[in-house]
Amino acid sequence: MSLPQLCIFDLDGVIVDTARFHYRAWKKTAGRFGYALTPAQNEALKGVSRRDSLACILKWAGITLQKDEFDTYCDEKNEMYLHFIKDISPEDALDGVVPFIRQLKEKGVKIALGSASKNARTIIEKLGILPLFDYIVDGTMTTRGKPHPEVFLLSSNHLDTPPSSAVVFEDAVKGLQAAKKAGMFCIGIGKASELPFADIVWPNFGDKTAEDLARCWSKPLTV
Ligand code: BG6
Numbered sequence: 651m652s653l654p655q656l657c658i659f660d661l662d663g664v665i666v667d668t669a670r671f672h673y674r675a676w677k678k679t680a681g682r683f684g685y686a687l688t689p690a691q692n693e694a695l696k697g698v699s700r701r702d703s704l705a706c707i708l709k710w711a712g713i714t715l716q717k718d719e720f721d722t723y724c725d726e727k728n729e730m731y732l733h734f735i736k737d738i739s740p741e742d743a744l745d746g747v748v749p750f751i752r753q754l755k756e757k758g759v760k761i762a763l764g765s766a767s768k769n770a771r772t773i774i775e776k777l778g779i780l781p782l783f784d785y786i787v788d789g790t791m792t793t794r795g796k797p798h799p800e801v802f803l804l805s806s807n808h809l810d811t812p813p814s815s816a817v818v819f820e821d822a823v824k825g826l827q828a829a830k831k832a833g834m835f836c837i838g839i840g841k842a843s844e845l846p847f848a849d850i851v852w853p854n855f856g857d858k859t860a861e862d863l864a865r866c867w868s869k870p871l872t873v
């Protein structure tokens with residue numbers, strides 16, 4: 651069985667269903683300046699950093715803010731988000747994802763996190779799965795957000811693995827673009843119709859096994 655050397659997991663929407671909490675917090679924030687954020691716009695914000703998300707919403711709303719107001723809105727959004735996620739516990743991991751990661755780890759695959767969130771480590775700790783990760787890249791460590799490949803290349807560099815031997819699991823279009831730019835095989839998690847750029851799409855982890863991954867992944871031909 652041929653498995654990749656490294657598997658990199660996005661967090662929000664792949665390991666845990668926190669996308670709805672980001673949406674709820676941004677919707678309230680946008681409501682404060684009289685703008686109604688739509689589910690389709692929220693889709694476009696998946697994988698986008700906190701500051702870039704606010705910049706997008708302001709652009710859609712046609713609003714300009716002073717830097718201190720911008721910072722205040724970002725901080726308030728994060729306070730709301732932290733309140734929404736305060737009770738996250740191991741039961742909140744999405745179906746099948748933790749057993750899947752455990753199987754890969756037992757077979758010697760290196761495991762990394764590749765998240766745009768500055769709250770990623772806190773959430774991983776709340777889920778009780780910190781020991782499963784060989785390396786964690788979060789929003790505090792990157793200078794350029796997805797779709798830039800930095801978030802994934804940091805892991806492959808740190809773990810001394812060529813990108814062509816890494817697989818990325820992502821639920822966001824921008825994350826899939828980042829994985830392709832990194833030269834990594836990527837598996838979209840969600841609906842195929844909403845995940846262009848994915849090499850293949852799984853609706854969820856369900857009962858997926860290491861054997862399923864070995865059967866479907868391949869080294870990208872071009873890097
Ligand atoms: C990504 C989410 O994982 O993290 C985005 O998909 C979010 O919606 C981004 O904006 C940054 O998260 P945080 O927790 O640093 O505000």
Ligand code: MG
Nearest residue numbers: 660662663821
């Ligand atoms: Mg995500």
